[in-house]
Each structure stands twice: as C-alpha cells, then as structure tokens.
Amino acid sequence: MAASVLRRRIYELLDKGLAGSWLADLVHGALIALVMVNVAAVVLESMPALASAYAGEFRALEIASVAAFSLEYVARLWVAPEHPPYHGLSPLRARLRAALSPALIIDLLAIVPFYVGLLLDVDLRFLLLLRLVRFFKLARYSPGFASLVDALWSERRALGASLLIFLGALVIAASAMRLAEQEAQPDKFATIPDALWWAVITLTTVGYGDVYPVTGAGKIIAAFTAVTGIVMLALPVGIVATAFAREIQRRDFVVTWSMVTGVPLFSGLDAASVAEVMRSLTSATYEPGALICRGGQPARAVFVIAEGEVEAEGAGGRRELGAGQCFGEAAVLQGRPMEVTVRALTRVKVLALDADELHHLRATRPAIGLVIATLAESWESAGEAPDRP
CATH class of the missing domain: 1.10.287.70 (Helix Hairpins)
Structure with missing residues (x-):
C-alpha cells in the first residue's frame, strides 16, 4: 500500500496535470534547466580551447546529468502503471508499453552515449550528436510541442x-x-x-x-x-x-467536454446544450489552503473540479472532493446560501459556471431548463443537497 502511494506521488511530480503543485513545478523547472545546461555544454565543448581548459567541469556535469536523467528514466518506468492510458494493464505490460513510447525512447537515447562510452572504452566523439537528443526532452514539458507533433501527424x-x-x-x-x-x-x-x-x-x-x-x-x-x-x-x-x-x-474542447458531461447536473444534456454550457465556463486556479467559497454566503456559481482536491466543511462534517466532482449546484438552483465552506487541499483548477449564466441558460435553452428542473425536483423529493457534506 505504501509503495502504491509513493508511486502515485512520484507520478504526480513527474507528470503534473492542469493544476500541478509547487514541488512538481520545481522538479520540472530543474529538469528543464538541466536539459538547457547540457545543450549549452555540448555546444561549448566543441570549442577546443574551452574543452581543454574546463575538461574536468564538463566531465563532472556529464556524470551528474546522466545520473539525474537515468534516475528520471527509471522513475518514469516505475510509475508507468499510474499513467491513464495504461490503466487496466499489469505493471509489467504497462512498463513495457511505456518503454516503447516515443518520450521514453528519447529519454533512453539521452543517456545511451555515456554508458556506451564506458562499456566500450573507446573514443566515441561521433556520439556527441546523440547527446543533443536531450534537447528533445523539452517536448515532454511543453504541451504546445506535443500539439505541434500531433498537428504534423494529422496533416x-x-x-x-x-x-x-x-x-x-x-x-x-x-x-x-x-x-x-x-x-x-x-x-x-x-x-x-x-x-x-x-x-x-x-x-x-x-x-x-x-x-x-x-x-x-x-x-x-x-x-x-x-x-x-x-x-x-x-x-x-x-x-x-x-x-x-x-x-x-x-484538446481544450475534449478535456472540458468530458468534465462537463461528467457532472450530474449536465449529464443528460444533448450535444448542443453542452456546447452552450461550455461557452459560459470560466476557469480559476487556487493554491493549497485558499478559500473557494464560504458557507452562509450567497451561491455565486457552480464549480467543477478540473484537477486537484478540495475540502468541503459544513454542519454535517467534512468531506474531500476530487477531479470531476462539483459543488454549489444545489444552492444555486434552490436560490439559497452555500451550506459548506470549501477550501483547496492541493493546488486546484476549477471550471465555474456563474449563477446568473446558469439561470439564463435555463430560461433560454428549453433542453437545459428541462434537465435542470428534473434534477432539482429529484433532489428536493429525496432531501439531498450535493453541496452539503
């Protein structure tokens, strides 16, 4: 159990999501800086004067970099079962699948020249070019680069x-x-x-x-x-x-669509109505401990958690809510104050639908109004309030 928790924590550090955390930002920033320093070192080492004057420093940087990149490679293989595309696979198959992915192949090529040089004990200066493969590790930390690759493949x-x-x-x-x-x-x-x-x-x-x-x-x-x-x-x-x-x-559309349709309030809507709701959404990010809404205050929006965790505290106690869950919808629909105080436990990204926007959609879109009215009636008859712990 402890190993699975540790594996999940390391996965969240290496593959931060929409919200991320300060520690994940620090790890990613350090890896990006290390890649850039390595690329600069390869360029500078090609100058004979600098290569001879700072041979020891270049060698120390190479050893430290390979150690860090090797640790990252092993860690990414170990946490592969936590990666969503590999859910349902055995740990071994998940790691084999991950090892054959383009990202981990690049990670492997980034450290291969060093180990080949150690094993063969020959001058492999021609492998210097392979060290520049480390530059492509930056693609892992850039969603824009990944989108560009997908765009090139699609066209x-x-x-x-x-x-x-x-x-x-x-x-x-x-x-x-x-x-x-x-x-x-x-x-x-x-x-x-x-x-x-x-x-x-x-x-x-x-x-x-x-x-x-x-x-x-x-x-x-x-x-x-x-x-x-x-x-x-x-x-x-x-x-x-x-x-x-x-x-x-x-990408933005798919992520937001899956979030919206996963909320009970909107799950029964047709495609046109979901698209209308999506156009009215705004996003916000809260740091750990930040207050999102306070109990007793007017309900100002329906919140959908895109990523991270929050704690809702009210008369019934406390509970934790995670990605895909929502809060505030019952208070908005029933026109009453919030009965819970919600704070961010981790760094949280939420999608918010303003109360006025929701009422406007309810009045102008019959399909939305019908679904919301039906759901609100079921809550009232069952005595439920999803925003209450």
Missing part, C-alpha cells in the same frame, strides 16, 4: 502532397535552367543534377549567389522560380498553422 498527407509538388517544381526549374544556361555556363549547368543546387536555393528563397543565370531566358526562368518558391513555402506553413490551432482547440 501528414497534405504535407506529403506539398513536398511532392515542391519536388516537381524543383526538377522542372532545374531542367529549364539547364536548357537556358548550359551553353553560357557549362561548368555550372552541364547537367540537371548540377542545376538542382541552383533550383533548391532559389525555390527556398535563400539565394546564396554562387550560381546565377546570365542569359535573358535564364533570368526569366529564375524570376518565375523565385515567385514559385514563395508559394511553395507558404503552402506547408499555412497547413501546419491551421492544424496546430485546430489541435489546441480540440
């Missing part, structure tokens, strides 16, 4: 088509330029492969200037190629930007 076919079009334009431009410039510059445009270098730097709008047309026909081709290059670059950028924005909206 892989469109991006593949863009690449195919670019390659076609590349070959056509190189072939046309060879025909126009072959006689004038046989040393630079003798073959299509020779002309491909010019086509690449022109289509990508780099324009080094080491190879350029001198004939009239070649200049006309170069002008069309340069304009085409702008279009070719804008096409994948637009695809990625649109997909990235859509992915972020989708």
Whole structure:
C-alpha cells in the first residue's frame, strides 16, 4: 500500500496535470534547466580551447546529468502503471508499453552515449550528436510541442502532397535552367543534377549567389522560380498553422467536454446544450489552503473540479472532493446560501459556471431548463443537497 502511494506521488511530480503543485513545478523547472545546461555544454565543448581548459567541469556535469536523467528514466518506468492510458494493464505490460513510447525512447537515447562510452572504452566523439537528443526532452514539458507533433501527424498527407509538388517544381526549374544556361555556363549547368543546387536555393528563397543565370531566358526562368518558391513555402506553413490551432482547440474542447458531461447536473444534456454550457465556463486556479467559497454566503456559481482536491466543511462534517466532482449546484438552483465552506487541499483548477449564466441558460435553452428542473425536483423529493457534506 505504501509503495502504491509513493508511486502515485512520484507520478504526480513527474507528470503534473492542469493544476500541478509547487514541488512538481520545481522538479520540472530543474529538469528543464538541466536539459538547457547540457545543450549549452555540448555546444561549448566543441570549442577546443574551452574543452581543454574546463575538461574536468564538463566531465563532472556529464556524470551528474546522466545520473539525474537515468534516475528520471527509471522513475518514469516505475510509475508507468499510474499513467491513464495504461490503466487496466499489469505493471509489467504497462512498463513495457511505456518503454516503447516515443518520450521514453528519447529519454533512453539521452543517456545511451555515456554508458556506451564506458562499456566500450573507446573514443566515441561521433556520439556527441546523440547527446543533443536531450534537447528533445523539452517536448515532454511543453504541451504546445506535443500539439505541434500531433498537428504534423494529422496533416501528414497534405504535407506529403506539398513536398511532392515542391519536388516537381524543383526538377522542372532545374531542367529549364539547364536548357537556358548550359551553353553560357557549362561548368555550372552541364547537367540537371548540377542545376538542382541552383533550383533548391532559389525555390527556398535563400539565394546564396554562387550560381546565377546570365542569359535573358535564364533570368526569366529564375524570376518565375523565385515567385514559385514563395508559394511553395507558404503552402506547408499555412497547413501546419491551421492544424496546430485546430489541435489546441480540440484538446481544450475534449478535456472540458468530458468534465462537463461528467457532472450530474449536465449529464443528460444533448450535444448542443453542452456546447452552450461550455461557452459560459470560466476557469480559476487556487493554491493549497485558499478559500473557494464560504458557507452562509450567497451561491455565486457552480464549480467543477478540473484537477486537484478540495475540502468541503459544513454542519454535517467534512468531506474531500476530487477531479470531476462539483459543488454549489444545489444552492444555486434552490436560490439559497452555500451550506459548506470549501477550501483547496492541493493546488486546484476549477471550471465555474456563474449563477446568473446558469439561470439564463435555463430560461433560454428549453433542453437545459428541462434537465435542470428534473434534477432539482429529484433532489428536493429525496432531501439531498450535493453541496452539503
């Protein structure tokens, strides 16, 4: 039992959620800083003067970093059964599944060069590049990076088509330029492969200037190629930007939808009504010990706990509420003061639906009004008040 509690605590430190905690923030901040220091060290170590002058410091940093990253890797494998996608699997299968995930593969590659160097006892300077894999560990701590990867994967076919079009334009431009410039510059445009270098730097709008047309026909081709290059670059950028924005909206929508539909007050609503409720929600984060609402005061909102835990205290005693649970709905619907005082036990993120907004939705959306009225009647007949411990 103690081991499972410890495993859960470590999981919460390594994979903080929406609310997180100050300790989880500290752990993540330290790991991010360590990754950045390692990347800087790899860059600086490539300078012979610094590498010889600070060889001991670089070595000490590498040993300390590998020790920290190794501990993180082992810890992430150990807490894998706590990861939601692996619930229901045996601990062994959960850890095997986690070990094959892209994130843990990157974590493994980040420490492999050091251990390979120790085991083989040879100069493996060519593995220096693998140490830069540590930079990609930052993706774990950036939801935006993860969303970007998902966006690229979702638009892989469109991006593949863009690449195919670019390659076609590349070959056509190189072939046309060879025909126009072959006689004038046989040393630079003798073959299509020779002309491909010019086509690449022109289509990508780099324009080094080491190879350029001198004939009239070649200049006309170069002008069309340069304009085409702008279009070719804008096409994948637009695809990625649109997909990235859509992915972020989708993630927020899915999380909020699951929260709203999990609340008894809204569980019977149709999709259109749930979407209407979601547009009226606001979010807030409370630190441990912070007062969310006080008993005896007017009920100002219905609160849904997105993440974290709260303590509700009233005449009936105390109880703890966690993610997915709600409070305040009975008081809002029945127009009476709150009967409980609610404080944050951990760092808590809540979604709030203002009382005026709820009454407005109830009046303007028949489906919402019907569900709420039915639920309120059931509470009254049963003598229940969900906001009372």
